[in-house]
Amino acid sequence: MRETLAEWRPAVDEAIDDLVPREIDAEYLESFFGEPTYEYDPDGIQRALSDPLWDLLDRGGKRWRAVLFLVFVEGFGEDPAEYLPYACIPEILHNGTIIVDDVEDEAAIRRGEPALHHLYGQDVALNAGNAMYFLPLKILTENPADLPAEQRLAAYEMLMYELNRTHLGQGMDICWHNEHEVRVTPAQYLEMCACKTGCLGRIVARLAAIITDQPPEVEEAVANYAELTAVAFQIGDDILDVENSLGRAGEFGKEFGNDVREGKKTLLVIHAIEESPPDRAQRLQEILEANANTDEEVLEALSIIEEAGSIEDARERALELAAQAREEIDGLDFDAETSRKLREFTQFVIDRDV
Amino acid sequence: MRETLAEWRPAVDEAIDDLVPREIDAEYLESFFGEPTYEYDPDGIQRALSDPLWDLLDRGGKRWRAVLFLVFVEGFGEDPAEYLPYACIPEILHNGTIIVDDVEDEAAIRRGEPALHHLYGQDVALNAGNAMYFLPLKILTENPADLPAEQRLAAYEMLMYELNRTHLGQGMDICWHNEHEVRVTPAQYLEMCACKTGCLGRIVARLAAIITDQPPEVEEAVANYAELTAVAFQIGDDILDVENSLGRAGEFGKEFGNDVREGKKTLLVIHAIEESPPDRAQRLQEILEANANTDEEVLEALSIIEEAGSIEDARERALELAAQAREEIDGLDFDAETSRKLREFTQFVIDRDV
Numbered sequence: 001m002r003e004t005l006a007e008w009r010p011a012v013d014e015a016i017d018d019l020v021p022r023e024i025d026a027e028y029l030e031s032f033f034g035e036p037t038y039e040y041d042p043d044g045i046q047r048a049l050s051d052p053l054w055d056l057l058d059r060g061g062k063r064w065r066a067v068l069f070l071v072f073v074e075g076f077g078e079d080p081a082e083y084l085p086y087a088c089i090p091e092i093l094h095n096g097t098i099i100v101d102d103v104e105d106e107a108a109i110r111r112g113e114p115a116l117h118h119l120y121g122q123d124v125a126l127n128a129g130n131a132m133y134f135l136p137l138k139i140l141t142e143n144p145a146d147l148p149a150e151q152r153l154a155a156y157e158m159l160m161y162e163l164n165r166t167h168l169g170q171g172m173d174i175c176w177h178n179e180h181e182v183r184v185t186p187a188q189y190l191e192m193c194a195c196k197t198g199c200l201g202r203i204v205a206r207l208a209a210i211i212t213d214q215p216p217e218v219e220e221a222v223a224n225y226a227e228l229t230a231v232a233f234q235i236g237d238d239i240l241d242v243e244n245s246l247g248r249a250g251e252f253g254k255e256f257g258n259d260v261r262e263g264k265k266t267l268l269v270i271h272a273i274e275e276s277p278p279d280r281a282q283r284l285q286e287i288l289e290a291n292a293n294t295d296e297e298v299l300e301a302l303s304i305i306e307e308a309g310s311i312e313d314a315r316e317r318a319l320e321l322a323a324q325a326r327e328e329i330d331g332l333d334f335d336a337e338t339s340r341k342l343r344e345f346t347q348f349v350i351d352r353d354v
Numbered sequence: 355m356r357e358t359l360a361e362w363r364p365a366v367d368e369a370i371d372d373l374v375p376r377e378i379d380a381e382y383l384e385s386f387f388g389e390p391t392y393e394y395d396p397d398g399i400q401r402a403l404s405d406p407l408w409d410l411l412d413r414g415g416k417r418w419r420a421v422l423f424l425v426f427v428e429g430f431g432e433d434p435a436e437y438l439p440y441a442c443i444p445e446i447l448h449n450g451t452i453i454v455d456d457v458e459d460e461a462a463i464r465r466g467e468p469a470l471h472h473l474y475g476q477d478v479a480l481n482a483g484n485a486m487y488f489l490p491l492k493i494l495t496e497n498p499a500d501l502p503a504e505q506r507l508a509a510y511e512m513l514m515y516e517l518n519r520t521h522l523g524q525g526m527d528i529c530w531h532n533e534h535e536v537r538v539t540p541a542q543y544l545e546m547c548a549c550k551t552g553c554l555g556r557i558v559a560r561l562a563a564i565i566t567d568q569p570p571e572v573e574e575a576v577a578n579y580a581e582l583t584a585v586a587f588q589i590g591d592d593i594l595d596v597e598n599s600l601g602r603a604g605e606f607g608k609e610f611g612n613d614v615r616e617g618k619k620t621l622l623v624i625h626a627i628e629e630s631p632p633d634r635a636q637r638l639q640e641i642l643e644a645n646a647n648t649d650e651e652v653l654e655a656l657s658i659i660e661e662a663g664s665i666e667d668a669r670e671r672a673l674e675l676a677a678q679a680r681e682e683i684d685g686l687d688f689d690a691e692t693s694r695k696l697r698e699f700t701q702f703v704i705d706r707d708v
Binding site for chain 2: 029033034036037038039040041043044045047048049100103104105106121122123124126127128130131133134135137138140141149150152153156157160161163164165167168170171172174175176177178184185187188190191192194198227
């Protein structure tokens, strides 16, 4: 999968450049957005849209959503090169959510540089992020692969389903974060991940199935694969934060325990509060609720999580989800190469150690 | 039109309540957003979505976008009551843009109360605003009026066209606001209004035309009517700020000249800078660029605008746009009552004095 990512990345970036050029002119605006009633201001739109978008994209990112889409398309027996504009849909959407999330979280840094709202102002950053929600959806109307009307409608309906659930997931996550008490069930945590992270994965998979006209059961199987992999990825993230923190806590001057410091209600925290003796659960809750914690307190919280067996519990769940994801793929008629890539992708997601 | 607004408002609010109930439960979530993979958290979604949405709606608003939609539907010979869920599409979209705009502008007050991000936090407010971009679009998939596939697809394609242009308009406006120099042409200013304010009006008109299956030339005529009326409305806003400020400048303790204080590049400012003698244009530019101005300076700027004949110029343009809007309606086969309402609506927009 690593080679596939490297192989397709330049073509994906070229396809994005076709949709939102680095240099905006009146001709592009007219052809993509339609004729103006009066007169566009290409300079303004350069600064409002193209500059922030390309600033973020040029900072990196593997474009794995676009590439996973192309892997599916190839697995469905079609030529990926013909569907490059569609591969940009989840990729631009994803980068739009990054800009908006950073405003919501008041993040300082993104991909090693100041978050976009610090460079362009909150107004420009937010409007660019939101524009990146709608701009990719217009690709379906442009219809570069000459899809029949039913497929275009199916794609729109799918996108509205998934993008609505994305906002439910983000809503749950934000609300829990603003609450003091940990009152969430493991099932609700998994649902939050399935909505917030999973839906964009589902868009990748379902869009590939819809535009290549797969039967509903195939679309569902690849959607489940993508969702399960995304949820496993999210849990892997939570595990890594605790494990790396426990390993790093002795090192002088290194930050550790960020999730605990932020009071994040991860699957591990939810498990530890459910499974610890009442006084330890109470103590963990206290540390999470506090506005600031000493290193010793953070370490204490991490120990409570470790002693409750929450790391093993989370790892078991992640492995189980990854196994389920692979089963979805095994039930399909993909060629050996595609199956290998998809299994490798899921494996990569739970194996990574950074 | 005033009676029509009062008449329909309760039914519109009931229809919105059907789409996003004031009290969220698992059953609603499942029926509107689809079955969860694991388990929803209705309490979280109550606070993330329903509470902010209804807080804003309960503060007022005439629901004129929904009502204008219903007037069109009736004019096209259909029963408005059957299309109430569709009337909510532009209304929820509009209220979503209000929440997001207030974050972008760092507004303190909305409809006489603290802006939503001050009450719910920037994260909740923004996510709710963005959820309100996608939630109404799902109504087309729910398909309450049992529309054939072509009409649903046409509605989605129309919405993507207009919502993309909305973000172009907002992008131009924000960029100009952040720039010091006034370098915009009147045509670009009108385009900004047509995109930013006009597109939501166009959505109202085109959606009514699409779901009642009108021919393309009718859809285009009502879209033009709505756009022209919206642009006239925007210019009316700019005129009012200058006129009320000139009238109020002598009154002790009253705020005046808000647009000048904000450095807003209105049509009047653009005209005044083009038409004034170089030293006066230069002075106006200076006052607009300054971070803070005394009352005397604001008054000086307003006088430059007045002396340039910019108020008359703007009023002529607004009247011309309103006349064009009425012509679009006169060319259609509406019954006398619908034509009267639509003419009245355009008249109201340019006549208002608050």
